[in-house]
Amino acid sequence: MKIKRVSESVSIKRSIESGTQEQLLQVKAIIEEVRIRGDEAVREFTEKYDDSYLELFSVTQTEFDEAFEVIEENMVDVIKEAAENIHSYHMKQLRPSWMTTEENGTILGQKITPLDSVGVYVPGGTAAYPSSVLMNVIPAKVAGVERIVMVSPPGENGKIPPAVLVAAKVAGVKEIYKIGGAQAIAALAYGTEQVRPVDKVVGPGNIYVALAKKEVFGDIDIDMIAGPSEIVILADQTARPNEVAADLLSQAEHDERASSVLVTPSQELAEAVAEEVKRQLIELPRKKIAEKSIQDYGVIYVTESMDEAISIVNELAPEHLEILTENPMEYLGQIKHAGAIFLGRFSSEPVGDYFAGTNHVLPTNGTARFSSPLNVEDFQKKSSVIYYSEKALNQNVHKIAAFARLEGLEAHARAVEERFK
Amino acid sequence: MKIKRVSESVSIKRSIESGTQEQLLQVKAIIEEVRIRGDEAVREFTEKYDDSYLELFSVTQTEFDEAFEVIEENMVDVIKEAAENIHSYHMKQLRPSWMTTEENGTILGQKITPLDSVGVYVPGGTAAYPSSVLMNVIPAKVAGVERIVMVSPPGENGKIPPAVLVAAKVAGVKEIYKIGGAQAIAALAYGTEQVRPVDKVVGPGNIYVALAKKEVFGDIDIDMIAGPSEIVILADQTARPNEVAADLLSQAEHDERASSVLVTPSQELAEAVAEEVKRQLIELPRKKIAEKSIQDYGVIYVTESMDEAISIVNELAPEHLEILTENPMEYLGQIKHAGAIFLGRFSSEPVGDYFAGTNHVLPTNGTARFSSPLNVEDFQKKSSVIYYSEKALNQNVHKIAAFARLEGLEAHARAVEERFK
Known part of the structure; x- marks a missing residue:
């Protein structure tokens, strides 16, 4: 797995198939x-x-x-x-x-x-x-x-x-x-x-x-058109290399185009994880896929500080984010963009893939900047509800008519005025 | 304005510009x-x-x-x-x-x-x-x-x-x-x-x-790509023809491709509104636009009953719906699809266009079946948050691993098992 100092350029290499x-x-x-x-x-x-x-x-x-x-x-x-x-x-x-x-x-409302x-x-x-x-x-x-x-x-x-x-x-x-x-x-x-x-x-x-x-x-x-799956792991020196490697590989086995990224201020962890990935890869049934994925889309970023690491995470806006640090809750408030955030070593990504109850349909390709996990509201819609009484319209009819005329929409103005003719 | 019996075919004629x-x-x-x-x-x-x-x-x-x-x-x-x-x-x-x-x-959560x-x-x-x-x-x-x-x-x-x-x-x-x-x-x-x-x-x-x-x-x-604006008015015999006509015209003046539709069980109202539209049109500054819109996209549907009228409204899934009946609240529960619902004669559509506070960016072209007015959530996104304790993972690790193996994803199973090695 490639280890890079952050200055080199920070991006998830992503492969989007757009069709011929x-x-x-x-x-x-x-x-x-x-x-x-x-x-x-x-x-x-x-x-x-x-x-x-x-x-x-x-x-x-x-x-x-x-x-x-x-x-x-x-x-x-x-x-x-x-x-x-x-x-x-x-x-x-x-x-x-x-x-x-x-x-x-x-009466104003929102009907769902x-x-x-x-x-x-x-x-x-x-x-x-x-x-x-x-x-x-x-x-x-x-x-x-x-x-x-x-x-x-x-x-x-x-x-x-x-x-x-x-x-x-x-x-x-x-x-x-x-x-x-x-x-x-x-x-x-x-x-x-x-x-x-x-x-x-x-x-x-x-x-x-x-x-x-x-x-x-x-x-x-x-729904959104999903790209290949991604994981970013934010870790400090307390993370266990075998666990970090196992989680990176669980992403890599999905697809040759899946991407697995570790961001850490610890050079020591970076090196140990790279070793562990190599070791664990050998025994995987989907070794070929995972190996290709790690080779093409796997990267470890070593940062100067935890703050820098967090800012990289926000830039990457990953589909899955794991925080494997001494006190992961500490950083939750600083995470701006991520589909799902897994906190601590017992919240390995498959926990969310299968079982915890959160949705595993998540925004890929950095779209966590503006998209959400699949959720109940994706299957509902809203209607605005407006009820004005005679009194309410009477109080405001001249303002509404004036605004309509400012926009050159005379029939709009006349529609409200028609009520008081 | 054309008056049609419902049996003839119910649809809003819509004009979508898709570009050359x-x-x-x-x-x-x-x-x-x-x-x-x-x-x-x-x-x-x-x-x-x-x-x-x-x-x-x-x-x-x-x-x-x-x-x-x-x-x-x-x-x-x-x-x-x-x-x-x-x-x-x-x-x-x-x-x-x-x-x-x-x-x-x-701990499971949703971070907005x-x-x-x-x-x-x-x-x-x-x-x-x-x-x-x-x-x-x-x-x-x-x-x-x-x-x-x-x-x-x-x-x-x-x-x-x-x-x-x-x-x-x-x-x-x-x-x-x-x-x-x-x-x-x-x-x-x-x-x-x-x-x-x-x-x-x-x-x-x-x-x-x-x-x-x-x-x-x-x-x-x-955001959504908006089509021309539409209004559907659901009215009974208590509606005032001059007000219905004024509201239809306020829509029609927007755009030659805007559509204005009245659905009513009252033949009498239908005829009176058609007359009023003609009368009010003459004096409008944007007469040309409104006239063309009414001619091409305006229609009055006369139904057998109020129930039938409501079912037509739901089929049309209009951007704006006005309910001009004796007791409009009575029908609110039956309206399934509409961008904004205006209740009663003092809630003329321009009230919502300019002033009430609800959003006037609404789903057009029947997309109210699955879309909502522009709202705060269009500018936010969610992240799932997952924290499993050692105890929680220990209780469920075998289930999670089993599910992963059912799907042939061995590295997923090993990732959670790695925690208890």
Whole structure:
């Protein structure tokens, strides 16, 4: 792992896939076909890209039953407990509608309502993570979304992996279709005979899914397009090199383009972690991926001071931040930009990935400067509420009319004045 | 104004300008130039498109002073009072960071922080609305954004309109540049010698501005791209035709592409409103615009019942909804999708446009199904906070490791197990 003095330049090397012009045209064509020909087109694309011919897309009760036979009961219990923790954390994000009243009769308020329907995309193959099913579905449930639809491409056996089905069931999803790719996004956005359209699609996917989401955006809402995963660890000399290395590697194993960064004022720690990373790498099943990721996107920054280290963290605005210092709480107030902040050595990142209850869908690529973890409000929207009494309007009608006329909007002025004619 | 029975088809006819391929290429080229050549490029484009050669872009103290000399004191007071109302409403949207603690030592939380910096775009010409300055700036201020930058193209006299400068001053903006178009968006996104970059740009603009915002999105955040303004009025036979017509016209005068819709079970009201619209139109200074808007995008739907009328409103998901019925509060609970809801005859839409305190930047084009009025949270972001004690991790380490292994992520499992080696 490269060790750099800070002066050299501070940035997370990030790899964003934006798709080729050819891929974009392909995606546009798929969406167009699905809009025109509905299920027939979805069926053809599913056969072409996922090697499955499906008359009906819906997951059957038998498939659910089979899934619960495959996954061990203990494991189902773990998934349930994780789901409960996620539910409990996200319940805290719920807010009521509110209103204010004034003596002159004015009532102003903010009405909060859930989206009617949401689609959750779950990628196929090795990227079909049951934990992500929980993380995407449960906030929508808590928000009060009535209809949650899941889509996922059928695997080689024409089915969705059992762990994903179990997680979907635990999270309370009832409507699941074995469709994927741009055709699934198009079906969710515009509807087909079998799939009624939804108001928003969330969940990660490959480049075709990402491009399709961008295409339908505006007609429906989408979540952020996630980049490769990142971790930044802020540590002092009290951190244990083996633990720091293990956490860096847990990020690196995700993806060759994942980035793992250590920022520390301790040269000694930096060197020890670099050694440990080498040592632990050897024994990892996903060694190849992790090694490439560490090589291309791994870096250790050694700073002059803790203050400098913190300012680097804020510049990087990481998706995951671990603070492994003697007293991590001390620095929480200084962290301005980070998707999730893990405090202390027993709060290793996988605690949040799977279990604590916070969401693991987090802003990547430095977008923590302006974006938030997936949360309940991503599945709700607000309406302003305005009630003016006769008295309230009477008190203010001339001001409102004057402001409208200042902007040259005479009909606006006349609309309020019309009430007192 | 066309009167339709509902069965005919219910939709707001909407006109979305998405820009030509040529405009997009032009915008891309402008952005590229500004990224490479900074101020020099901005200066050239300002000369080319806004007919002003400016060495320094910043608005001077003299220009502020002049603005306050031009705008009447009474009018400044109205702007100030509106600003106070907007401030007061948006303060209610503020929420604290929170945390939960458990006996085993677990602490979970949500830390809320403002964005560091925000840019507010204010269009030039007749679309330079001081009210929009207040609506875009004040929520950012309330959110705690430290640096708020305003940009607006210089007018024919090389200056920004006085009312806009007064509103900016009242809202507390200190940094204003006389630049506009795609070059201003590029400067805000990537920075130049005179303009430091920001994290997010909000505010309406012409098609070049909209395309530029889409282009820089991802590198920085943007607000929604607004379409033409819309109003839907839900009314029963107690509504007064002259008031309904006045409110429809206040929308129609905005833009030839604005849409004004009345939904009512009363055929009598429908006919009376159509008459009134004709009558009031004649005397409007912006008659041409309003007439074209009413002709192309105005419609009255007559329904069988109030229930049917409400379900149409929810289908339309309007930007502005007025409820002009005998007891408007009665229907508030049934409204699912609307940007802002105006209740009763003294809550004419301009009340919200200028004065009540709610935001007038609202979701258009039916996006009220999934979007909200501009609000304080658009200028903040959340970070999850996770603290696990040794005891908490010890209780759960096997579950977390099991979940990680279910997903084939061995290094995740080892990271948590490493703590107990």
